[in-house]
Amino acid sequence: MRHFRLARPVGVRVRRSAGYATLCALLTAFVPQAAVQAADPQDYVTTLRPTGNADLDAALRASSDLISLQKTQAVSPFALTGRIHNDYSRLISALESYGYYAGTITITVSDVDVKAAKGTEGAGHDGRDPDLPEWLQAIPAGRKAQVTISATPGSVFRIGIVTLQPDKGDPPVHLDAEEQKAFGMKPGVPAQAESVLAAGAALQVALTEEGYALAHVGTPQAWLRPDTHTLDLTYTVHRGPVVNLGAFDFAGLQRTHPAYIARRMTIAPGELYQPSRIERARQDIASTGLFSDVQVNHDETLATDGTMPLGFSFREGKRHSVGAEGGYSTDLGGRAGVTWTHNNLFGNAERLRLTALITGLGGSAEQGLGYDFYADLMKPDFGSRAQNLSARLEGIKQELYSYRQTALLARVGVVRHVNRLWNVSFGGQIEQEQIQQMRATNSYFIVALPLTANYDGTGVDNPITPATHGVRVGASITPSASLTDGTSFFAIMQATVSTYFDLKHFGLSRPGRSVLALRGTIGNVEGASTFAIPPDQRLYAGGSATVRGFRYQGVGPQFANTRYAVGGTSMDAGSFEYRQRILQKFGAVGFIDAGQVTGNHTPFEGTLRVGAGAGARYYTPIGPVRLDVAVPLNRPARGDKWELYVGLGETF
Known part of the structure; x- marks a missing residue:
C-alpha cells in the first residue's frame, strides 16, 4: 500500500530547486574548461513513442520539459541530463493523472548523424546512466543527441473505497441526494486525477450554493492498492453554518x-x-457599461451577527467617448458623421449622445445634400429595473426625389423588457415639418403615439452579430394626427418577421457556415386617403430594407412622367438570402427580394417588383462588413439599372 496526495494536474509547471542548479554548477566546475565550451550548448531532438491513447500522449507531451524546451532554451550536457532526470517524475505524474499508477517511463539517449541522408543513430544510453553527462559532452561534431521517451501505462486503476470524514470538531458528514449527485465520486470509476479533484470541488460548490458560506472540501488523501488495482480516497469536509448575506460595501464609486x-x-x-x-x-452591474472592472469579495469569517458581508469594488470607465459613423448605398448615397457620448450624466447611468450626420452624398434617390442632427438621452431603470426611458430631439433635412423635407422632431418613450425574448415600447412624438412635393410646399404639425412590440428568439445578444437560427418579430401601430391645413387622423401599422435556418440540420455544413434567411414585411395605413397623409408618413418600398435593386422609394406608384414616388397606404415585401461562410473571415451571400406598394389600403396588390443580387462579407470582431450588389429584374422605364449597398452587419 502506498499513501500519497494526488499529483498536480497535468501541464502545471514546477520550478527546479536551487540545490539542483548548484549541483550542475559544481559538476561543470570539475570538467576541463575546453571540453565544456566545446559541448555547450548541446543540440538534441526528442521523440515520444505513441501509447495508443491520444489523450494520454497529449498529456505526456505537455508534461515533458524535454519536448517543450528543446527549441527555445539551449542547454549544456549537464543541464540536459538534469532535464532528462526531471522528466521522469513529470511523466510518471502524467500517467497517474490518467489512472495508470503502475506505469513505467523509459528514456534513452543516442547520437544521430544529422548529415546522413536518413540519419545514422548510434548506441543508446539509459537516461539514468551516471556517465550520461560525459557521454553527451563527447558527441562529435555533425551529430546531435536523440532522446526517445517510451511510456508503458499498465492497467488502469479504479476508485475503491471513498470516505468523507468531518473536519476537526464537526459532526459526521451525511450528504443528501443533491449533494451526492454533485459529488458524483463512486467506486469502480477510473482513478483519474482530474475527476477525483473535480469531485471535491463540485461538492464544495454544491455546499456553498446551499448557503454554507464557509464550506470547504480538502484535497483528498489517496491510498494505492496495487493488489486490487484500486485507489482508496478520503475527503475531509467542513460544512459550517448556513449563512445569510450581510451588509454591502461599495468601494471605488466616484461619479x-x-x-x-x-x-x-x-x-x-x-x-x-x-x-x-x-x-x-x-455581471449585471458590469453590464451597465459604467465600469471597466467590477469585483466582489468577502472575508473567510462571519460578522458578529452571523452574516456574510460583501465588498464590491468598482473601477469606473471613461465618461466621454467620440465615434464615427458612415455608410453608403447608390440610392441614398453616402452618410458620414461623428458621435459624442457622455456616460453617467447624472450619476445614475444616464447616457447623452450627440450625433451630427451629413447625408445624401451622391445618391440616385437624392437631389442634394441633407443633414441629420440629434440628441439622445437614455435613463435606465426608469420606474423599475426592466424599463428604460429614452428621449430624442432631432433636426432633419432630406432632399429626396419623392419629396424635400425639413423637420424638427421631439419624442419620448419607455422601453420595457417583458422577459428574455420580448420587449415593448410606448411613448409620444411631435413633429413640425415643411415638405415640398411636385412644386407644392406644405407645413405639417404631427402628433403621434407609437406602440411597438419585438420578439427575438435567435439567441443573439448583439444585433450586429449574424443570427443562424430562430425567429425575430417586430410589430408597431402608430396612431397619428396631422393638425395643419385641415386635421386628418390615421394609424400606421407595420409588421416584420425574419427567420433563420442553419443547414447543419440537413448534414450539409458545419454549424453556422451555411444559413438560409427569410424576411417578410407588411404595412398598412388606415383612417385617411393617400393625399390626406403627409408624404413622409406614407408607405414606400425599395432599398436595403425592402427590395434591393430598386432605389429607395423606387417601388410603388409614381407621378406621371417622373421618377417621383407618390407613396401609398399599403406595402408588402419579402426577402430570401443564402449566406455562406468562406474560410475564417470571409463570406458570400445570394439573395432575391420582391415587394409592392398600392394606395388602396389593401396589401398584396399593385405592381410587384423583383430584385436579385449577391454580396461579400468580411467578418470582424464587431460584426460583418457588408457589400451587396443588386439589379432589378423588372425595372420601370425610369428606374436605375443596379444598386450598391455597403454597411456593417447583415441586412436583416
Missing part, C-alpha cells in the same frame, strides 16, 4: 451614486448566501 447601485442589485442583505447569485449580480 456613480451608491443608491443607484443598491437599487440595481439583484441580491439584498438578509438573503441566502449563494455564490452563483452573487456572480450574476456582479
Whole structure:
C-alpha cells in the first residue's frame, strides 16, 4: 500500500530547486574548461513513442520539459541530463493523472548523424546512466543527441473505497441526494486525477450554493492498492453554518451614486448566501457599461451577527467617448458623421449622445445634400429595473426625389423588457415639418403615439452579430394626427418577421457556415386617403430594407412622367438570402427580394417588383462588413439599372 496526495494536474509547471542548479554548477566546475565550451550548448531532438491513447500522449507531451524546451532554451550536457532526470517524475505524474499508477517511463539517449541522408543513430544510453553527462559532452561534431521517451501505462486503476470524514470538531458528514449527485465520486470509476479533484470541488460548490458560506472540501488523501488495482480516497469536509448575506460595501464609486447601485442589485442583505447569485449580480452591474472592472469579495469569517458581508469594488470607465459613423448605398448615397457620448450624466447611468450626420452624398434617390442632427438621452431603470426611458430631439433635412423635407422632431418613450425574448415600447412624438412635393410646399404639425412590440428568439445578444437560427418579430401601430391645413387622423401599422435556418440540420455544413434567411414585411395605413397623409408618413418600398435593386422609394406608384414616388397606404415585401461562410473571415451571400406598394389600403396588390443580387462579407470582431450588389429584374422605364449597398452587419 502506498499513501500519497494526488499529483498536480497535468501541464502545471514546477520550478527546479536551487540545490539542483548548484549541483550542475559544481559538476561543470570539475570538467576541463575546453571540453565544456566545446559541448555547450548541446543540440538534441526528442521523440515520444505513441501509447495508443491520444489523450494520454497529449498529456505526456505537455508534461515533458524535454519536448517543450528543446527549441527555445539551449542547454549544456549537464543541464540536459538534469532535464532528462526531471522528466521522469513529470511523466510518471502524467500517467497517474490518467489512472495508470503502475506505469513505467523509459528514456534513452543516442547520437544521430544529422548529415546522413536518413540519419545514422548510434548506441543508446539509459537516461539514468551516471556517465550520461560525459557521454553527451563527447558527441562529435555533425551529430546531435536523440532522446526517445517510451511510456508503458499498465492497467488502469479504479476508485475503491471513498470516505468523507468531518473536519476537526464537526459532526459526521451525511450528504443528501443533491449533494451526492454533485459529488458524483463512486467506486469502480477510473482513478483519474482530474475527476477525483473535480469531485471535491463540485461538492464544495454544491455546499456553498446551499448557503454554507464557509464550506470547504480538502484535497483528498489517496491510498494505492496495487493488489486490487484500486485507489482508496478520503475527503475531509467542513460544512459550517448556513449563512445569510450581510451588509454591502461599495468601494471605488466616484461619479456613480451608491443608491443607484443598491437599487440595481439583484441580491439584498438578509438573503441566502449563494455564490452563483452573487456572480450574476456582479455581471449585471458590469453590464451597465459604467465600469471597466467590477469585483466582489468577502472575508473567510462571519460578522458578529452571523452574516456574510460583501465588498464590491468598482473601477469606473471613461465618461466621454467620440465615434464615427458612415455608410453608403447608390440610392441614398453616402452618410458620414461623428458621435459624442457622455456616460453617467447624472450619476445614475444616464447616457447623452450627440450625433451630427451629413447625408445624401451622391445618391440616385437624392437631389442634394441633407443633414441629420440629434440628441439622445437614455435613463435606465426608469420606474423599475426592466424599463428604460429614452428621449430624442432631432433636426432633419432630406432632399429626396419623392419629396424635400425639413423637420424638427421631439419624442419620448419607455422601453420595457417583458422577459428574455420580448420587449415593448410606448411613448409620444411631435413633429413640425415643411415638405415640398411636385412644386407644392406644405407645413405639417404631427402628433403621434407609437406602440411597438419585438420578439427575438435567435439567441443573439448583439444585433450586429449574424443570427443562424430562430425567429425575430417586430410589430408597431402608430396612431397619428396631422393638425395643419385641415386635421386628418390615421394609424400606421407595420409588421416584420425574419427567420433563420442553419443547414447543419440537413448534414450539409458545419454549424453556422451555411444559413438560409427569410424576411417578410407588411404595412398598412388606415383612417385617411393617400393625399390626406403627409408624404413622409406614407408607405414606400425599395432599398436595403425592402427590395434591393430598386432605389429607395423606387417601388410603388409614381407621378406621371417622373421618377417621383407618390407613396401609398399599403406595402408588402419579402426577402430570401443564402449566406455562406468562406474560410475564417470571409463570406458570400445570394439573395432575391420582391415587394409592392398600392394606395388602396389593401396589401398584396399593385405592381410587384423583383430584385436579385449577391454580396461579400468580411467578418470582424464587431460584426460583418457588408457589400451587396443588386439589379432589378423588372425595372420601370425610369428606374436605375443596379444598386450598391455597403454597411456593417447583415441586412436583416
